[in-house]
Amino acid sequence: MAHKPLIVFPERYRAQLSAMLPEGVEIRGFSTLEECLALAPEAEIGWFDDWASGAYVQGPRAATSARWINTVTVGLDAFPVKEIRERGQIFTNGNGLMPDVIADYAVLGVLTLAKRLDEVVRAHDRKAWIRSGPPGSFELLGAKALIIGYGAIGREIGTRLRAFGVDVTGVRRSADSGDPGVIGPDDWRPRLGEFDIVILAAPSTDETHAMIGAAEIATMKADARLINIARGELVDQPALIEALRSGAIGSAFLDVTTPEPLPPEDPLWDAPNLLVTMHLSGQSQTSAFRRGAQRFLKNLRHYLAGEPLEHVVDLSRGY
Numbered sequence: 128m129a130h131k132p133l134i135v136f137p138e139r140y141r142a143q144l145s146a147m148l149p150e151g152v153e154i155r156g157f158s159t160l161e162e163c164l165a166l167a168p169e170a171e172i173g174w175f176d177d178w179a180s181g182a183y184v185q186g187p188r189a190a191t192s193a194r195w196i197n198t199v200t201v202g203l204d205a206f207p208v209k210e211i212r213e214r215g216q217i218f219t220n221g222n223g224l225m226p227d228v229i230a231d232y233a234v235l236g237v238l239t240l241a242k243r244l245d246e247v248v249r250a251h252d253r254k255a256w257i258r259s260g261p262p263g264s265f266e267l268l269g270a271k272a273l274i275i276g277y278g279a280i281g282r283e284i285g286t287r288l289r290a291f292g293v294d295v296t297g298v299r300r301s302a303d304s305g306d307p308g309v310i311g312p313d314d315w316r317p318r319l320g321e322f323d324i325v326i327l328a329a330p331s332t333d334e335t336h337a338m339i340g341a342a343e344i345a346t347m348k349a350d351a352r353l354i355n356i357a358r359g360e361l362v363d364q365p366a367l368i369e370a371l372r373s374g375a376i377g378s379a380f381l382d383v384t385t386p387e388p389l390p391p392e393d394p395l396w397d398a399p400n401l402l403v404t405m406h407l408s409g410q411s412q413t414s415a416f417r418r419g420a421q422r423f424l425k426n427l428r429h430y431l432a433g434e435p436l437e438h439v440v441d442l443s444r445g446y
Contacts, residue, residue: 132430135163135170135190137177143416147424151431157182164189172197172430174423187211195430199224199419200409202358203445204331212442219426219438222446223279224418225409229356230283232408233326236354236380237272237288240324241265243378245402263350263378263400265323268292273322275338276329276357277309284326293324319346324354330446331358341366350377356408359385364395371398382408 131153136144138156145154152172157163163182167173167189174197175186187196188207196211199221211218239245243261250257270293274281277297285295296308296318303309310318312334319325325347329335339353340363347353353376355362364385370376378400387406389395395403409415426436440446 132171132194133169134172134174134427135166135186136174137180137182139177140174140416140420144420144423147420149424149428149431152427160185168192171195172427174198176200176419190216195219195436197423197426199415199422201446202331203440203442204358204360208442208445217436218440218442219422219436220440221419221422222438222440224422224438225412225415226279226283228412228414229280229328229408230287232382232404232411233280233284233328233354233356234287236356236382236402236404237267237324237326237352239402240352240354240378240380241267241270265350270294270323271321272296272324272326273315273319274298274326274328275315276327278328280356281326281328284328288324296322298329316343316346319343320348322351323348324352327353327355327357327361329357329361331360332445336360337363339363339367341369344370344376347376349375352377353379353381355380356382359383359387368394368398371400380404382406 131151133153133155135155138158141156148154155166157166160180160182163175163186167186168191170190170193172195173186173190173193175182176198177183184205188210190196193216195217197219201220201222243264246261247257272288272293272295274284274295275298277299281297285297288295296310298312298315299309300312302311302314338361344366367379371379380402382404383406384395384403389403429436
């Protein structure tokens with residue numbers, strides 16, 4: 128009898144996924160964390176993207192015999208990277224899966240701070256009629272934006288901002304000699320004072336941890352706006368709180384924080400000119416499963432044919 132790889136995944140995906148699966152695989156679904164932890168050690172292929180049950184975090188840790196673990200998310204902070212690397216497991220993620228969705232949300236952040244929509248909504252809740260533009264409003268036309276992390280998401284953000292007349296500079300691991308608008312990782316800090324908008328779209332790695340701290344904020348424009356749709360670890364939050372309180376920076380839009388969820392008593396909530404949006408950027412869509420399933424099925428065909436998989440994470444680099 129031919130070997131049938133066992134795929135373990137959330138039961139709620141079954142109706143949509145099973146009809147598309149090729150012959151030659153076995154599938155088992157889980158509906159609870161307990162079921163996930165019972166099935167995970169048997170999995171050859173694990174797709175544990177069930178956030179409500181906690182399987183997203185616990186499943187990969189329990190999948191000790193798996194050869195391949197898949198997720199539609201991008202960040203690695205929730206995964207047991209060290210164990211996955213030591214086991215020699217293949218890990219595929221959602222890098223580049225939804226760059227348009229995240230880019231839309233980043234631009235929402237820029238527009239919110241540009242027109243201070245956060246203050247408008249608060250005035251609405253108070254039933255207070257604002258008679259002039261909220262302090263801190265500005266025009267996008269002619270503004271300069273720095274996008275740190277100019278990969279799939281960063282480029283999509285740049286495309287959208289240019290449509291508003293924003294002058295965009297992107298930061299990548301290596302500069303583009305043919306494009307002066309793309310600079311390297313050693314070039315952005317000396318230029319921080321040039322930009323009205325700073326957007327973080329880089330992966331969370333040892334190199335990017337707390338990359339925006341007190342020293343960086345001190346060189347930014349006093350009215351600069353910071354948007355983070357990457358990971359909370361990229362920002363030194365106490366330094367940002369102090370900068371917002373002192374007026375050393377204009378405003379900030381954080382879709383991500385450290386920790387998550389952010390405790391109600393955390394001082395970040397009370398920092399002035401700040402909006403926290405609870406890591407909703409990736410959830411501001413309806414197509415994640417469809418896109419993720421298409422990618423998974425394509426990789427599954429590669430796997431069954433003994434071919435290299437696509438979108439494999441370099442676990443030593445963290446992306």
